[in-house]
Amino acid sequence: MATASKLSQSRKPGRPSKSEDLRDVILDQAELAFAEFGFEGASLRDIAGRANVNQALTRYYFGSKADLFDACFLRRGGFLAGHRHVNLDRLLEKTPHPEVEDILLAYLKPQWDMKYSGPNGAAFVALQARLHAEPEEHALRLRREVYDASVKRYISALCDALPQIPRDLISTRMAFLVGTYLFMLNDLGRLDDLTDGHLNGFGKEDMLHQLVTFLSAGMRAAP
């Protein structure tokens, strides 16, 4: 919630209002509960208890459990999408023709950093993986609302860097990329199996570098 607090601070100096604080406290606890118990397993009563507020207030601010889940996703997903926009802005300011590797790093790094930013960042990553494992219309609509504008800007940047590859294919490969990094964000244990545990010493920056190398080669592949 770094961004939302910073934004509110820049609008009106000083501490954010008490209700903004409380909303964030509830969202923080909801995020942890959804990540730990899943949507079905988490209850509004538990979430209210963890946040030290009563359940009626939770309902007043957020409505149903489904609405609260959406609010969690929109809050942190919006932060992520914003961070990606800014990274791309900065890259394009530095050079009008960035390399594929730099574009992909700009896209991947915000969520990578979020994962390692603390329990709530990690909880959101887990929550997002669950949402991606659910092909329901509602989950699709939420993801579209939060992510599509930034993803499409990245697709355009990749099209500029790879003019020999048709845009539809770049878009397809962007979907491959999303699959790869979401899996890696969530599933490092699986990797330990495959490598007989040799990767325990593989740091998070190394892993991000390996992802960028792999995905850039895939992006560049002759159609």
Next chain:
Amino acid sequence: MATASKLSQSRKPGRPSKSEDLRDVILDQAELAFAEFGFEGASLRDIAGRANVNQALTRYYFGSKADLFDACFLRRGGFLAGHRHVNLDRLLEKTPHPEVEDILLAYLKPQWDMKYSGPNGAAFVALQARLHAEPEEHALRLRREVYDASVKRYISALCDALPQIPRDLISTRMAFLVGTYLFMLNDLGRLDDLTDGHLNGFGKEDMLHQLVTFLSAGMRAAP
């Protein structure tokens, strides 16, 4: 259940016994129910009802709901792993030094075909995606038990084809591959968004070909 039935038929010719039939009927219905409602949402009573047996028989054959879930996964996951082994055997019989593309196609095609084999194949694919979104120890152990032997053979074949790339890195890239194709198997709707619906005409064989091209380039990338 092709494999188990074939095995039992080779032991004793003729139709499999009635109890084997019933076990498969229950597993078929359980697969559909888990895929549709998730583990929490599916109930033993519903599954027994769909299979036209009583709940006590379901418990007698499979134990708890968690045991039934595992039995579903082990049945079809075992079939998939066996299919991958056989594909690699055939490829290595044809040529001792297959190309990266051929190795990856041999690995990916069985699950790709399963997805389009009918509602139960599609249900298993959805069920597996859920299992991969859950990093719990139990899910990891199940996947390890079913898949690791075949995956390690593919890693060895890739190491032979790409001697300049260290084995640990090939293993890491194999994990990237698993992430990509599981996501694509489950999430074509997302792709429609990114491409503004242009991919609706993209057939399943085309998509598999695009995956193999992308992933092979990633596998070959200079470290």
